[in-house]
Amino acid sequence: MHYATKIDDSAAVTPSNFLGHSFGYRRQILINRNTGSPHMTLSVGHLDTDGFVEPALHSYEFSMYVFSGSLAVTTLGHTTLLDADHAITVPVGTTYSLRALNGPVKWLHMAAPTEIDDGRRQDSFFTGQALVETTPTPPDMRDPRNQNAVRFDSDSMDLRRLAGGSRVDAPTVSPSMATALLTYSGIGVKMLIDQQRGAQLHTMFIVDYQPTAIAHPHDHPFEEAYVFVQGEVHALVDGTLMAFHPGDVLWAGVGADHGFENRGSGLVRWIEVQAPQPPARHSYRFSREWEHLADKLGDPPVDSR
Numbered sequence: 281m282h283y284a285t286k287i288d289d290s291a292a293v294t295p296s297n298f299l300g301h302s303f304g305y306r307r308q309i310l311i312n313r314n315t316g317s318p319h320m321t322l323s324v325g326h327l328d329t330d331g332f333v334e335p336a337l338h339s340y341e342f343s344m345y346v347f348s349g350s351l352a353v354t355t356l357g358h359t360t361l362l363d364a365d366h367a368i369t370v371p372v373g374t375t376y377s378l379r380a381l382n383g384p385v386k387w388l389h390m391a392a393p394t395e396i397d398d399g400r401r402q403d404s405f406f407t408g409q410a411l412v413e414t415t416p417t418p419p420d421m422r423d424p425r426n427q428n429a430v431r432f433d434s435d436s437m438d439l440r441r442l443a444g445g446s447r448v449d450a451p452t453v454s455p456s457m458a459t460a461l462l463t464y465s466g467i468g469v470k471m472l473i474d475q476q477r478g479a480q481l482h483t484m485f486i487v488d489y490q491p492t493a494i495a496h497p498h499d500h501p502f503e504e505a506y507v508f509v510q511g512e513v514h515a516l517v518d519g520t521l522m523a524f525h526p527g528d529v530l531w532a533g534v535g536a537d538h539g540f541e542n543r544g545s546g547l548v549r550w551i552e553v554q555a556p557q558p559p560a561r562h563s564y565r566f567s568r569e570w571e572h573l574a575d576k577l578g579d580p581p582v583d584s585r
Contacts, residue, residue, distance in 0.1 A: 281533040282517045283315045287507070289386075292326050301406045304380065306330025311505050311531045313394045318576065319503045319555040321391040322529070325349065327380035335377045335411040339403040340392040343369040343473045343484050345432075345551060350386030352416040353378055353429075360429050361416035362387075367472045368419075368429040369479045377411045381452065388507055390473075392482035392555040423443075428478045436461060437468050437488050455549075466493030466542070482555040489513060489540065489548035497539035498566040504538075504554050505531045511548035514541050537567060 304327050311322040325344070327333075344353070345367040348383060353360045353368055355376035360368060370376050396403040419429035439461070452538035462469040466489065473484035489511070497516055508524045515522045515530065517538045532538045542548045 281316050282536045282538070283311065283520065283531045283533075285315075285529045287324055287529065297404050298333065300329070300569055301336065302333045304328030304384075305333050305378075306429050308352045310507075310529050312504070313397065315531065316533055317531060319393050319505055320505065321389075321395040321552065322505050322507075322531070322553060323389045323391075324387060325385075325387050325389045327378060327385045329380060331380040331381050331384070333378040335375050335407045335409055337373055337375045337405050337407065338391070338395075339372060339483050340391045340393055340395060341370065341372045343367060343479060343553075344390075345388040345472070345480070345484065347386045347388065349383055350381040350472070351378060351385045351387065352381050352413065354411050354413045356427070357414075359414040361414045361418045363418065365432040365434075366419065366574065367432065367484060368427070369477050369484075371478050371480070375411060377405055377413070379413070379492065381416065386492075388496065390482060390484055390553045390555075396481075422449055430477060432470070432472060432486060435471055435580045436509060437486065439463060439468070440567050447495060460513075464493070466490040467495060479557075481551060481557065483557055484551065484553050485548050487552050489542040491542055491545050491547075493548075494541040496540050496566060496568050497537045498564050499535050500532075500558070500563055500565070501533065501534055502554055502556050502558055502563070503533055504552060505529065507551045507553075509549050509551060511542070512544055513548045513550075514543055515539065515554050 288308060292308040294306050298305055306326045307323045309323045311317050311320055337518055346362045346364050348364050351361060351362045353376060355370055362368060419426050419431055421431060468485045468488040472486065473479050506529065508528045509526050513524050515524060515538060517532065518536055
C-alpha cells in the first residue's frame with residue numbers, strides 16, 4: 281500500500297485542538313491514519329510572523345525540520361534557535377512551546393505513532409502554565425549537553441570534502457560512526473534524528489542520489505515517507521512507475537515494494553522518515569535476492585490468485 285501527495289501551503293489550517301492555544305499556527309496533513317498509516321502523522325507546519333504555540337505535551341514523540349524562517353523551541357529548560365535545515369526531536373510527554381522569530385516559519389513535522397484524531401482519547405495536552413524562555417541559541421553540535429537538536433550541512437554530503445580529516449575546532453558534529461555519511465551505489469544517507477537524538481519511535485534523515493544512482497525494488501517491516509526537495513527521481517512503487525519532484529510526498533506502507541532511480545544529470549535529494557524505527561536485522565527485503573533464490577532452486581512462480 282502506498283500514497284502520494286503534494287505540499288500545498290494553501291491547504292494548511294489551524295488544528296481544532298490548537299484553537300485558543302496558539303496564534304498564527306497552521307498545518308497541512310500529508311500522511312496520517314486517514315491515508316493508511318497507523319505509525320506516523322507527517323505534516324507541514326506554519327507559524328506566521330509573531331506566531332506561537334503555548335506550552336503543550338503529547339502522548340507521541342515528534343521531530344521538526346525547518347524549511348524556512350527562524351523558530352524558537354523551548355523544551356528541557358532551554359530555548360533552541362532553529363534556522364533553515366535545523367531539526368529537533370521532542371520526546372513523549374515533554375513540555376515544549378514554539379515561537380516564530382523575525383518572520384514566518386515553515387517546517388516538516390513528523391509524529392510517531394500517528395495522532396489520535398477519532399475522539400477515542402486525548403493525545404495532546406496544554407499545561408496552561410508559562411514556560412520560561414531562555415535566550416534562543418542555535419544547536420552546538422559539539423556540546424555534549426545537546427541532546428535533541430541537529431544542524432544539517434550540505435557539505436556533509438560531499439564525499440570529496442570528507443576524504444580528508446576535519447579540524448579539531450570544526451563547528452560541526454564530532455565525526456563518529458553514529459554521525460557518519462553512509463554511501464553506496466551512488467546514494468548518500470545522513471542521519472538527523474534517531475536514538476542518538478532521543479527519538480525512540482521514528483527516524484529522520486537526508487538522502488542524496490547522484491546521477492545514475494539506483495536502489496532496486498525492496499520493501500520493509502516498517503513505514504517510510506519521502507519528502508522530495510531537489511531534482512527529479514523515478515520510482516517503481518507496487519509495480520507503478522512514478523516521477524517525483526520538489527514538493528511531492530510519497531508514503532510506502534509495510535510491505536510496499538519500492539525502488540528509486542536518478543535518470544538525470546543532477547542531484548536528487550529528499551528528507552525521509554521511518555516509523556517504527558528499523559530492526560537491527562532484516563530491515564530490507566530486496567525482491568531480486570529472493571527472485572535469484574527461486575531461480576537457483578528452480579521453483580516456478582507462485583500464482584497467488
